[in-house]
Amino acid sequence: MVTALRRGALFAGAFLGPFGGGMTAAMLPELGTEFGVPTATASVSITAYLLPFAGVMLVSGTLGDRWGRGRTVVAGYALYVVASLVCVLAVSWPLFLAGRALQGVANAFTTPLLLAALAATVEPDRLGRVLGWFGSLQAAGQTSAPLVGGLAAEVDWRWAFWGAAGVALVLAVIGIPGGGAPSDGAPRPRLRAAWTGPVLRLGLVAGIGWGCLAGLNFLLALRLEEVFGLGSGPRGLVLTALGVAGILTARVIGGAVDRFGARRCVLAGSVVGGVLVAAIGLVPWLGVVVALWAVGGVCSQLVLVGVNALVLGPAGGGGGGAVSVVQAVRFAGTAASPVALTPVYHADPLVAFLAPAALLAAGAPAVLAVDRARRV
Numbered sequence: 001m002v003t004a005l006r007r008g009a010l011f012a013g014a015f016l017g018p019f020g021g022g023m024t025a026a027m028l029p030e031l032g033t034e035f036g037v038p039t040a041t042a043s044v045s046i047t048a049y050l051l052p053f054a055g056v057m058l059v060s061g062t063l064g065d066r067w068g069r070g071r072t073v074v075a076g077y078a079l080y081v082v083a084s085l086v087c088v089l090a091v092s093w094p095l096f097l098a099g100r101a102l103q104g105v106a107n108a109f110t111t112p113l114l115l116a117a118l119a120a121t122v123e124p125d126r127l128g129r130v131l132g133w134f135g136s137l138q139a140a141g142q143t144s145a146p147l148v149g150g151l152a153a154e155v156d157w158r159w160a161f162w163g164a165a166g167v168a169l170v171l172a173v174i175g176i177p178g179g180g181a182p183s184d185g186a187p188r189p190r191l192r193a194a195w196t197g198p199v200l201r202l203g204l205v206a207g208i209g210w211g212c213l214a215g216l217n218f219l220l221a222l223r224l225e226e227v228f229g230l231g232s233g234p235r236g237l238v239l240t241a242l243g244v245a246g247i248l249t250a251r252v253i254g255g256a257v258d259r260f261g262a263r264r265c266v267l268a269g270s271v272v273g274g275v276l277v278a279a280i281g282l283v284p285w286l287g288v289v290v291a292l293w294a295v296g297g298v299c300s301q302l303v304l305v306g307v308n309a310l311v312l313g314p315a316g317g318g319g320g321g322a323v324s325v326v327q328a329v330r331f332a333g334t335a336a337s338p339v340a341l342t343p344v345y346h347a348d349p350l351v352a353f354l355a356p357a358a359l360l361a362a363g364a365p366a367v368l369a370v371d372r373a374r375r376v
Helices: 002-022 028-035 044-067 069-089 093-108 111-119 124-155 158-174 197-211 214-226 232-248 250-260 262-282 286-312 319-347 349-375
Strands: none
Touching (some): 002 044, 002 124, 002 158, 028 093, 028 214, 044 069, 044 319, 069 093, 111 124, 124 158, 124 286, 197 262, 197 286, 197 349, 214 232, 214 262, 214 286, 214 319, 214 349, 232 250, 232 286, 250 262, 262 286, 319 349
């Protein structure tokens, strides 16, 4: 019973990391009003979480393998609770950003270790399907965060942080399988052992795929407000379409990765996803935008599950260290999106969508081609 509950917690934990990053996306105007900063400045709340999240993950997977995955994940959840309370009680913009940064640091010690622990519990021929479910929950966290944040902002944005703290506390109490320290005789992983060319290239593909597709929720939120006049609650509801589509197609995507190969799935998701992002910035009909965003959820899952399968498979290096580095580069791409694209959007909304669309459709396949050539 306890083991089954802890294995379920592996999937539940997949939700929390992306949720923390995107929970302020639909409440930017409200945060700006609360702390007396412009909406464009309020978007830094996303980056303040994601940059420490990505930076610490360069080493968190290896450190977790050293200290024991279970105890490290529990400590990460406990720190997340404290960080969320800092955000709730913040009386100034710098203090709020400090709480967001601490949330990012805390989740850096959970997300990659959960992936590695999950992969260690399944057979190689079922890896894609299991990662599909894990990825669907990550997408659900990414896209339900604006909904929860937007609905909370209708009353008080702090309720979103209270909820996140409560979930983290429950997960810390449950723990994960294999919660002890590593064996005394086991070799200590080196911090730079996972920083190899193949791992970094897969991380770059993940960074482009997530930052230029699923990570554009903040950009779509701005367009929904300015072009279609939606409030924070409806904006958050629209943004959940990506996650819902990912959940509904999780089993199909995982099976496709196992059947057709992870590399082909990443390529398909990148090219089609780039076309969708361009269309989202072009079409003037709300219903079509929602439909395109939902299909984008399928493409983002193809990229995410495919990359995870590549890094956790026999040729990818596996282990907490390699997963951690790939996830670090992935979320670095997501963290860069608000800072890079929000000013572009205010200057030219269409260019803000076309630029990431081109990078996704052409850049990710180019990196995959280089990676494949160097592995031969």
